[in-house]
Amino acid sequence: MIFGSFTDYYAVLGIAPDAGTAEIKHAYRTKAKKLHPDLSGKDAEQFRLLNKAYKAVSDIRRKSFFDTSFDFRDTELRYAKPERPFDYRTWLSERNDEESRAKLIFWDLLHGREDDAVNLFKTLNREIPDFKMSAWFSREDFMDYGFILAEELVFRADFYDAALLLEQIILMEQRRPYFKHFFPEVTALARTILLFHTDGVVHTELALDLWERALEWGFPKKDEAAFLMKMAAAYEKIKDKQAAAVCLNEARRLHASLKVPAKLKHLV
Incomplete structure (x- = not known):
């Protein structure tokens, strides 16, 4: 296959030309699993074309992001003709303002420095009250790259930070759809964290915070009931039987057939 235009590249990935970065990545991962010679036994040429x-x-997409997101406010810097090529990363890393540090996270995320991106993100979360990456990017860029960052956090078992990042994306999508047909992958990641990587992994009070927040994320009633059941168990664990009973009863109201764990049956 000879590529005559970028339209051909989008066709190979099976996406529209206006697809966001997260959707591009998802499409690539999905097709790579099917075409990788070691997994599929197919001709390696198809896999090479997919990678290309x-x-x-x-x-x-990356060039578009940095063209629109990096605001070089220093006029002399913008128009000067340096002796050597301008180094975005060095320029960002030498600055201590919140905007530059936030943009350095996404720069590193897109240039093979995922560990640096995650570490800086966690540092800013600790150092800056109510730190929000979304303040420094367009809505679409934040949602795209924020989701990729959330995946990196999950990979490193930083489930609480990942969930809070996904919360911002989910609430943005509810207000005005951007991911659209790709959005189920966002909610699926959040759901996986809430149901399988919170209880016994995240500190109990933080876990309760996540499950309570998730009740506003638009999950089906069955999932909300599961979150409430986990909240009931957590409250029981910290000896708050009244709150445990309230959560349990609300869970049963939302999903009557939901199985009550043996350790909570005394609250029924």
Whole structure:
């Protein structure tokens, strides 16, 4: 197959030209599993074409992101002709303002420095009260790259920070859809964290905070009931039987057939 235009690259990935970065990444992962020679036994040429398409489309999206997101406010810096090429990362890393540090996170995330991106994100969360990455980017760029960052946090078992990042994305999507048909992957990641990587992993009070927040994220009633059941167990664990009973009763109201764990049956 000979590529005549970038339209061909989008076709190889099976996405529309206006697809966001997170959707591009998802499409690539899905097809890579099917085409990788070691997994599928298929001709390696298809896999090479897929990688070529992914790199080309990602480069376009990345360039668009940095063209629109990096505001060089220093006029002399913008128009000067330095002796050597301008280094975005060095420029950002030498600045201590919140905006530059936030943008450094996404720069590193997109240039193979995922560990640096995650570490800086966690540092800013600790150092700056109510730190929000979304303050420094367009809505679409934050949602795209914020989701990728959330995936990196999950990979490193930083489930609480990942869930809070996903919360911002989910609430943005509720207000005005951006991910659209791709959004189920966002909610699926959040659901996985809440149901399988919170109880016994995240500190009990933080876990309760996540489950309570998640009741506003638009999950189906069955999932909300499951969150409430976990809240009931957590409250029982910290000896707050009244709150445990309230959560349990609300869970049963939302989903009558939900199984009550043996350790909570005395609250029924």
